[in-house]
Amino acid sequence: MSLSSSQVTIRPSYHHGDLRQALLRAAKQLIAEAGIENLSLRKLAERAGVSRTAPYHHFSDKNDLLCAIAAEGFRRRHQSAAANFDNRARSMLERFHDYANGYVQFAVDNPEEYELMFGRSIWKHQNSTEELRHVAYPCFQHQVDMVRCWQDCGVISGNNALRSAQVIWGALHGIAKLFIDGIYTDTAKIEEVTHCAIDMFVIKYS
Amino acid sequence: MSLSSSQVTIRPSYHHGDLRQALLRAAKQLIAEAGIENLSLRKLAERAGVSRTAPYHHFSDKNDLLCAIAAEGFRRRHQSAAANFDNRARSMLERFHDYANGYVQFAVDNPEEYELMFGRSIWKHQNSTEELRHVAYPCFQHQVDMVRCWQDCGVISGNNALRSAQVIWGALHGIAKLFIDGIYTDTAKIEEVTHCAIDMFVIKYS
DNA sequence: AATACATCTTGACAGTGTCAAAATGCATCA
DNA sequence: TGATGCATTTTGACACTGTCAAGATGTATT
Numbered sequence: 001m002s003l004s005s006s007q008v009t010i011r012p013s014y015h016h017g018d019l020r021q022a023l024l025r026a027a028k029q030l031i032a033e034a035g036i037e038n039l040s041l042r043k044l045a046e047r048a049g050v051s052r053t054a055p056y057h058h059f060s061d062k063n064d065l066l067c068a069i070a071a072e073g074f075r076r077r078h079q080s081a082a083a084n085f086d087n088r089a090r091s092m093l094e095r096f097h098d099y100a101n102g103y104v105q106f107a108v109d110n111p112e113e114y115e116l117m118f119g120r121s122i123w124k125h126q127n128s129t130e131e132l133r134h135v136a137y138p139c140f141q142h143q144v145d146m147v148r149c150w151q152d153c154g155v156i157s158g159n160n161a162l163r164s165a166q167v168i169w170g171a172l173h174g175i176a177k178l179f180i181d182g183i184y185t186d187t188a189k190i191e192e193v194t195h196c197a198i199d200m201f202v203i204k205y206s
Numbered sequence: 207m208s209l210s211s212s213q214v215t216i217r218p219s220y221h222h223g224d225l226r227q228a229l230l231r232a233a234k235q236l237i238a239e240a241g242i243e244n245l246s247l248r249k250l251a252e253r254a255g256v257s258r259t260a261p262y263h264h265f266s267d268k269n270d271l272l273c274a275i276a277a278e279g280f281r282r283r284h285q286s287a288a289a290n291f292d293n294r295a296r297s298m299l300e301r302f303h304d305y306a307n308g309y310v311q312f313a314v315d316n317p318e319e320y321e322l323m324f325g326r327s328i329w330k331h332q333n334s335t336e337e338l339r340h341v342a343y344p345c346f347q348h349q350v351d352m353v354r355c356w357q358d359c360g361v362i363s364g365n366n367a368l369r370s371a372q373v374i375w376g377a378l379h380g381i382a383k384l385f386i387d388g389i390y391t392d393t394a395k396i397e398e399v400t401h402c403a404i405d406m407f408v409i410k411y412s
Numbered sequence: 413a414a415t416a417c418a419t420c421t422t423g424a425c426a427g428t429g430t431c432a433a434a435a436t437g438c439a440t441c442a
Numbered sequence: 443t444g445a446t447g448c449a450t451t452t453t454g455a456c457a458c459t460g461t462c463a464a465g466a467t468g469t470a471t472t
Contacts, residue, residue: 016419037327040459051421053461058419062460115326121243123388140389163402166390167377170403174380175373182329183346184372196369197376200406222450246428257452259430264450268429 020058022048027069031112036119041065066116067129071136073117077106078139085146092153097198099146100172104194107176108187114180118173143169156201164201171197226264228254233275237318242325247271272322273335277342279323283312284345291352298359303404305352306378310400313382314393320386324379349375362407370407377403 016022026047030039041062042052059065084098107114117136122128128136147168148161158164175193178184184193222228232253236245247268248258265271290304313320323342328334334342353374354367364370381399384390390399 019419035330041461042459053422054420056461118383118387118389120321120387124241157406158402160402163399166384166399167381167403167406170380170384170399171373171377172380173384174376174378177324177383178372178376178379181324181326183324193369193372193376196364196366197373200363200373225450247430248428259453260451262430 016048016050016054019048019050019054023055023058023065024068024072027065028072028113031069031116036066036112036116063122063127064129067122067127067132069113070117070122071129071132073110073113074132074135074139077117078135078142080106081139081142081146085142092150093155093202096150096155096202100168100198101191101194103172104176104179104190107173108179108190111180114176118177154203157203168201171201222256222260225254225256225260229261229264229271230274230278233271234278234319237275237322242272242318242322269328269333270335273328273333273338275319276323276328277335277338279316279319280338280341280345283323284341284348286312287345287348287352291348298356299361299408302356302361302408306374306404307397307400309378310382310385310396313379314385314396317386320382324383360409363409374407377407 023044027039027044030044030047041055045052045055048054055065059068080102081099084102085095087095087098090098116122122132144161144165147156147165150156151158151161151164156164156168158167172194175184175197179187179190229250233245233250236250236253247261251258251261254260261271265274286308287305290308291301293301293304296304322328328338350367350371353362353371356362357364357367357370362370362374364373378400381390381403385393385396
C-alpha cells in the first residue's frame with residue numbers, strides 16, 4: 001500500500017495517512033492525463049491504492065470532490081492575480097495587460113482545471129459547495145475591484161465597474177473557452193487575439 | 207407503438223417510419239427537460255418506443271447523435287443571423303445591435319442546445335462529425351464576413367476582420383456562458399451587460 | 413484493557429454505452 | 443408468385459459507472 005514519499009506532514013494519522021490530500025493529488029493527475037470526463041471515482045481510488053468506496057469518507061460524492069479541486073484552482077488563480085495587481089514595478093496599464101494575458105494563459109495552460117472551475121456542472125443546480133463559493137466569490141469580487149481601479153486611473157473606459165468587469169471577464173472567458181474547446185484552432189495566435197481584446201478596452205490618448 | 211401525429215412525410219418507409227427524426231425530436235425534448243448530462247441513449251430509446259440499441263442503426267454512437275442535434279442548432283442560428291443581417295429595414299448599426307443581442311438571447315434561451323453546440327465534448331479530440339463541421343464552419347465564417355462589413359461601414363472599430371470577429375464573438379460567447387452556467391446570476395441584466403459590450407466595439411462619433 | 417469512533421473494505425444495485433448475434437419486416441427480382 | 447437480400451430492430455451480454463449498506467479494521471480515549 002506504499003505511502004507516498006512526499007508525506008512529510010506530522011504523521012500518518014490514520015490508516016492511510018492523509019487520504020483526502022492524496023485523492024486530490026491523484027485526481028488532478030488523472031484529470032490532466034485524460035480529462036475530466038474520463039475521471040471516475042473508481043479509477044481514482046485504485047490510483048490512490050484504496051478500495052472503491054474509501055473516497056466517500058472524505059468527499060460526500062463525486063461533485064464534492066470536483067468542487068474541492070475547483071476551489072484549489074480559484075485559490076491559485078486569485079493569488080496569482082493579486083500578486084500581479086500588486087506588482088509596483090509595473091504601470092497600471094501594464095498590470096492590466098498582465099492581468100488579461102495571465103487570465104487567458106492560465107485557462108489555456110490548465111484547460112481541464114479551468115473547465116472544472118467554470119463548467120456548468122459545478123455551478124448549476126445548487127451544486128456548488130460552501131467551500132467553493134467561499135473561495136470563488138472573493139476571486140470574482142477582486143476582478144471588479146481591479147477594474148474599478150483601472151477605470152479610476154484612466155486606463156480603461158467605462159464608468160460602471162461591475163458592468164465593465166463583467167464584459168471584460170466575459171471577453172477573456174469567451175476567448176479562452178473558444179481556444180480550449182477547440183473552436184479557435186490557431187493556438188499560436190492566442191496572445192494576438194487577447195491583445196486585440198485588450199486594445200478594445202484600453203483608453204487611447206492620441 | 208403509436209406513430210407520432212406530425213408524421214406527414216411521404217410514408218413510413220420501414221418498421222418505425224422515420225426513427226432517426228423521431229430520435230432527434232425526442233432527444234431535444236429530453237435535453238430540454240433534464241439537461242444534456244442526463245440524456246442517456248437508453249432513456250431516449252424508451253421515449254421513442256424502441257429497444258436500447260435501435261438508435262445505433264441511425265447514429266454510430268452517442269457523440270454522433272449529439273453532433274446531429276448541434277448541427278441543427280447551427281443551421282437555425284445561421285439562418286437567424288443571416289435574416290437579421292439582411293434586414294434592410296434596419297441600419298447597419300442597428301443590425302450590429304440586433305446581431306449581438308440576438309446571439310446572447312439565443313444562447314440564454316436555449317442553454318442546453320447552446321452548450322451542445324459549443325461544449326468541449328463535441329469539438330475536442332476529433333469528435334466533430336463531418337456533417338457538423340460542414341454546417342458550423344460557414345456559420346463561423348459568416349460572423350467574420352459580417353464584422354468585415356461593419357468595419358467597412360465604420361460601425362465598429364478595428365481593421366483586422368478576423369481578429370475583431372474573434373474578439374467580439376469571444377465576448378458574446380463569454381457573457382452568454384457566464385450567464386448560462388450560473389456564474390452571472392442576475393439574469394435581468396443580460397441585455398444591459400450585452401449593451402455594455404456592444405458599446406465597447408462600436409465607434410462613437412462625438 | 414475496554415470502549416468509541418474514524419476509517420476502510422466487501423457486496424450489492426441500478427444505471428450507462430456499446431458490441432454480437434439473432435429475429436423481423438420490406439422491396440426487389442426470378 | 444415466391445425467394446432472396448438487405449435495412450431495421452431486438453435480445454443478450456459485457457465492462458464500466460456512482461453510490462448505498464453492512465461489516466471489518468485500526469486508532470484514540472477513558
